[in-house]
Amino acid sequence: MVQISRGKFENIRACADDKGIIAAVAMDQRGSLKKSINALQEGYGTAQTISTFKRKVVQVLARYASAVLLDPEYGLEALRERAPGCGALLSYEVTGYDENAIGRLPRLLPQWSARRLVEAGTNVVKILLYYNPADEGWINDSKQAFVERVGDECKALDIPFFLEPLVYDNAHQEKSLEFARLKPEYACSTIEEFSKPRYGVDMLKIEVPINCTYLAGSLAYKGGEVAYERAAAIEHFQTAASAAKIPFIYLSGGVDDAVFRETLELAAEAGVPFSGVLCGRATWKGGIPVFVQDGESALEAWLLDQGVRNIQALDEVLAVCAQPWYTIYGGLDAIEVIDR
Numbered sequence: 001m002v003q004i005s006r007g008k009f010e011n012i013r014a015c016a017d018d019k020g021i022i023a024a025v026a027m028d029q030r031g032s033l034k035k036s037i038n039a040l041q042e043g044y045g046t047a048q049t050i051s052t053f054k055r056k057v058v059q060v061l062a063r064y065a066s067a068v069l070l071d072p073e074y075g076l077e078a079l080r081e082r083a084p085g086c087g088a089l090l091s092y093e094v095t096g097y098d099e100n101a102i103g104r105l106p107r108l109l110p111q112w113s114a115r116r117l118v119e120a121g122t123n124v125v126k127i128l129l130y131y132n133p134a135d136e137g138w139i140n141d142s143k144q145a146f147v148e149r150v151g152d153e154c155k156a157l158d159i160p161f162f163l164e165p166l167v168y169d170n171a172h173q174e175k176s177l178e179f180a181r182l183k184p185e186y187a188c189s190t191i192e193e194f195s196k197p198r199y200g201v202d203m204l205k206i207e208v209p210i211n212c213t214y215l216a217g218s219l220a221y222k223g224g225e226v227a228y229e230r231a232a233a234i235e236h237f238q239t240a241a242s243a244a245k246i247p248f249i250y251l252s253g254g255v256d257d258a259v260f261r262e263t264l265e266l267a268a269e270a271g272v273p274f275s276g277v278l279c280g281r282a283t284w285k286g287g288i289p290v291f292v293q294d295g296e297s298a299l300e301a302w303l304l305d306q307g308v309r310n311i312q313a314l315d316e317v318l319a320v321c322a323q324p325w326y327t328i329y330g331g332l333d334a335i336e337v338i339d340r
Contacts, residue, residue, distance in 0.1 A: 252283075
């Protein structure tokens with residue numbers, strides 16, 4: 001039997017559908033969203049317009065999602081307008097990292113605590129962490145201690161802790177062929193590390209362990225160099241999944257919605273027991289130029305049409321490919337819910 005405290009158990013269930021699948025919309029982008037808006041109209045990415053964009057996305061798409069991920073900087077208004085029965089996740093980290101400092105060290109929002117996020121209405125505390133298993137020891141020691149502190153904070157409040165580790169390498173660009181070849185090993189090592197009980201992580205929000213741009217025959221592949229054939233890609237999915245000792249869900253990583261759905265189907269073909277998604281830009285990024293050029297009403301119309309079609313298509317894939325979050329523990333019968 002696996003013991004899970006009642007607060008963590010009930011709040012994870014609040015973010016899943018009735019089959020135990022997490023079909024969540026990620027809307028906690030801040031710096032990247034502002035940059036995307038300003039690229040279309042300089043200066044348009046204000047606190048108010050970013051907040052409005054988030055609110056409109058949540059108003060429409062949360063009806064088709066089991067949960068939404070937001071941030072307390074621009075997303076609290078949207079959080080209050082999510083559909084009934086839709087769970088809530090809030091980010092706790094400062095967005096981005098200092099490009100002039102070594103190590104991509106994480107920082108917490110200085111005016112927030114896990115307690116304050118709970119008081120704001122979240123079911124889950126989420127942290128994004130840039131991680132390179134091959135980094136210098138002091139860098140990874142700092143990051144591991146950082147995760148331990150957040151894990152202990154969430155444990156004290158009996159609230160679930162979702163960790164989003166993004167792998168990187170200082171020597172190679174994220175989209176390069178060289179990094180594509182390194183990524184599977186980095187992903188596996190990172191998943192293995194943060195599955196350890198000492199961190200108090202309840203669920204991992206992870207990248208797929210390959211870059212599909214270099215997967216021969218995939219929708220993302222546009223010709224040129226290949227990092228993996230299909231059989232090797234399937235093996236990478238299986239190896240990374242075998243490193244996980246806690247439930248995990250996939251993030252979309254900004255790829256197009258059709259590419260993301262194909263990737264999830266590949267994960268299912270590999271027999272990977274992923275428990276859903278936190279899907280952001282793949283679902284709603286097409287609404288950004290509509291919003292900037294034509295305003296809030298036009299964005300709503302786009303979301304009601306293309307946005308809904310995107311999320312419904314994703315939900316259809318999840319219904320076939322994803323497995324309940326408790327599968328990794330052996331099912332609900334293998335979980336003992338304990339009161340604290």
